[in-house]
Amino acid sequence: MADQATGVKGLRAALSTLDGPPRFLLLSSFLIPLGSFMVLPFMSVFLHERLGMGLGTVGVVLAVASLVQFSGGIVGGALADRIGLRRTMLGALIIRTAGFVGLLLALRRPSLAVVALVLTCCGAALYLPANKAYLVHGVDEMRRPAFLSVGNAALNAGMAVGPLVAGPFVLSSPGWLFVAVTALFVLVTAGHARLPDAKGEREPGPEAGGRGLLAGLSVLPFAANALAFYLYFHFQHFLAVYAVERASSAFYSLVLLLCFALVIVVQPLASALIGRMPYATALTVGFTSLAAGLAVLAGGTRPALLAGGALITLGDIVLFLKNDLEALRRSPRSDAVVFGQQRLAAGLGACASGVLGGQLYDLTAHAGGTGWFWLLAAAQCLLLPPLLAALRARKADHPHPHADHDEGALTPHDTDGRVPGR
Numbered sequence: 001m002a003d004q005a006t007g008v009k010g011l012r013a014a015l016s017t018l019d020g021p022p023r024f025l026l027l028s029s030f031l032i033p034l035g036s037f038m039v040l041p042f043m044s045v046f047l048h049e050r051l052g053m054g055l056g057t058v059g060v061v062l063a064v065a066s067l068v069q070f071s072g073g074i075v076g077g078a079l080a081d082r083i084g085l086r087r088t089m090l091g092a093l094i095i096r097t098a099g100f101v102g103l104l105l106a107l108r109r110p111s112l113a114v115v116a117l118v119l120t121c122c123g124a125a126l127y128l129p130a131n132k133a134y135l136v137h138g139v140d141e142m143r144r145p146a147f148l149s150v151g152n153a154a155l156n157a158g159m160a161v162g163p164l165v166a167g168p169f170v171l172s173s174p175g176w177l178f179v180a181v182t183a184l185f186v187l188v189t190a191g192h193a194r195l196p197d198a199k200g201e202r203e204p205g206p207e208a209g210g211r212g213l214l215a216g217l218s219v220l221p222f223a224a225n226a227l228a229f230y231l232y233f234h235f236q237h238f239l240a241v242y243a244v245e246r247a248s249s250a251f252y253s254l255v256l257l258l259c260f261a262l263v264i265v266v267q268p269l270a271s272a273l274i275g276r277m278p279y280a281t282a283l284t285v286g287f288t289s290l291a292a293g294l295a296v297l298a299g300g301t302r303p304a305l306l307a308g309g310a311l312i313t314l315g316d317i318v319l320f321l322k323n324d325l326e327a328l329r330r331s332p333r334s335d336a337v338v339f340g341q342q343r344l345a346a347g348l349g350a351c352a353s354g355v356l357g358g359q360l361y362d363l364t365a366h367a368g369g370t371g372w373f374w375l376l377a378a379a380q381c382l383l384l385p386p387l388l389a390a391l392r393a394r395k396a397d398h399p400h401p402h403a404d405h406d407e408g409a410l411t412p413h414d415t416d417g418r419v420p421g422r
Contacts, residue, residue, distance in 0.1 A: 021195050022147075025135050028188055029154035032127070035184040036096075036120070037162025038177060039103065043117060050174065051110040061114055063354065065121045070347025072125025074213050077340020080130040085137065085198050085336060088130040093189040096123025100185055104178040129343060133335035136328075137198040144328065145275030149267040149321060160260035214341065221327035222345045224283060224388055228319040229349030231290050231384070234357045234377040235312050236350075239297070239305075241361075242370055246300050255305050259313040267317045274321050282322040283385060289315030291381035298371040298378075308374075 039046075044062060047053045053061070080088040102116025135151055136144050169177045243252040267274075274282065293311030296304050324342055331338045357377070364373040 022135055024191060024195065025131060026150060026154050028191065029131065029151050030158045031184060031188055032093075033155050033158030034162045034165075035100075035158075035181045035188075036124070037159045038166035038181050039100070040120070041163050042166065046174065047113060051106070051113055053110075053113075061117065063351075065117050066354075067347055067351050068118060069121035069124045070350055071344045072122060073129050073343025073347070074337075074340040076126035076343075077129040077133075077334075077337040078213055079126060080133060080336035080340075081334045085130045085134040086192070086195050088336070089127055089134065089195075090189065090192045092123045092126035092130070093185060093192055094123075095126065096120050097182060097185040097189055099123060100178060100182045104175065104182060107175055107178075125343070129336045129339035132324075132339045134195075134198050136335060141329070142275070145271035145321065145325060146268065148324060149271035149274075152321070153264040153268050156260045156263040160257060160264075213337075216331050216333035216337070217341055218327040218330040218338070220279075220388065221323045221330065222341060224319070225323040225327075225342050225345040226349040226352075227384055227388065228286065228290075228316065228323065229346045230353045231287070231294075231349075231377065231381050232312065232316050232319075233350045233353035234294065234374075235297075235309070237354055237357055238361050238373070239309070242297070242300075242373075243305055247302050247305060251302060251305070255309045258306060259309050262310060262313045263317060266314070267321060270317065271321065274318055275325060277318075277322065279322065279326050280389075282318050283388065286315045286319035286322070287381050287385045289318070291378045294374045294378035294381060298374040300371055 043065075044058050047058045047061065076088060076092065079091075083091075096119070099116045099119030099122075102112050102119060106113035106116055132148065132151065136147050139147055166177055239255070240252055243255060277285075289311050293308045293313075293315060295308075296311060297308035298304075299308075324339070327338050327342050328335060331341075333341075360376060361370065361373050364370050364376070
């Protein structure tokens with residue numbers, strides 16, 4: 001109870017310093033996924049049943065869209081470095097709004113649907129790194145965990161509420177749904193147009209984009225983020241088919257709501273603790289929790305689905321936040337570029353999970369025991385992270401003369417041969 005009270009007090013103290021623009025960004029961090037998730041989770045149904053696309057084609061379209069939305073973040077970070085945070089967010093929202101207009105037009109011209117979907121994903125890729133960078137711009141290292149965690153909580157709240165609001169209308173009245181989402185994005189875009197430039201942000205110019213997209217890469221947090229997303233997306237991609245077979249679609253929705261609720265409530269309260277936690281400890285706690293959750297899912301019962309989802313979510317709460325914080329601390333690049341690089345890692349991990357995990361799930365399904373899929377995924381959570389330890393050890397054997405070691409963490413060389421640091 002004392003730790004919880006301390007977490008609440010620290011969170012309130014950190015957020016009390018928020019002024020108008022960051023508060024608006026936090027509201028936007030709820031409204032944007034709210035609007036997006038009123039549409040995007042139902043795109044497979046919309047494309048297949050409403051527009052008549054084959055399921056094979058639908059799968060390819062969604063795979064490409066997901067890769068663009070995640071991995072395109074590295075372009076968004078570089079763009080923000082060149083033209084500024086506010087301009088990047090504004091341009092991204094204009095692109096995303098155009099995508100939802102395209103989905104509305106696709107009701108009469110289905111050929112526009114794929115282009116419209118890709119536009120919305122491009123807008124998301126460009127927006128998120130600049131949004132996170134604006135939110136933590138000028139914020140000291142002690143308060144960054146609180147700011148990032150509350151932003152993540154707002155994001156997850158929007159993702160949870162969106163499908164609940166739109167579910168009854170996506171097939172019966174998609175036109176009105178697309179109009180409502182488009183109107184919401186127009187209002188949010190107008191609000192971003194009134195934002196000031198980030199205080200103290202250096203004047204952007206062509207030289208800001210002169211360095212490579214991966215220059216200054218924080219190698220260990222990048223690799224850890226890719227691995228965390230690879231393992232987590234076994235749950236994200238394949239729980240639906242597994243849970244619906246053993247329970248129901250309604251119970252699957254309940255599991256997702258539990259996961260969203262945990263992120264919304266627990267991550268902000270635990271943010272200070274995660275921020276102080278040594279990096280090696282955070283990796284151990286996070287991957288162990290993922291392993292435990294995936295192993296529990298193999299039970300296949302309703303309690304196992306709930307408990308497994310909770311353990312997996314607690315693991316990703318630690319890993320996703322700590323990897324971002326560690327990447328920010330180690331890299332000499334701008335915050336937006338760092339967030340973009342971490343989004344690239346997330347995209348690579350999620351894509352690998354879809355490809356390799358899909359083959360593994362199919363193999364276990366044909367063998368008559370999909371429970372083994374979760375056990376094999378859990379085994380990977382225990383066997384693959386030691387590769388990160390080997391990376392740390394290899395770097396430690398060849399330290400830079402100015403390397404800055406902290407408890408449980410190693411500061412690696414960046415890709416330009418310099419030592420990143422803040």
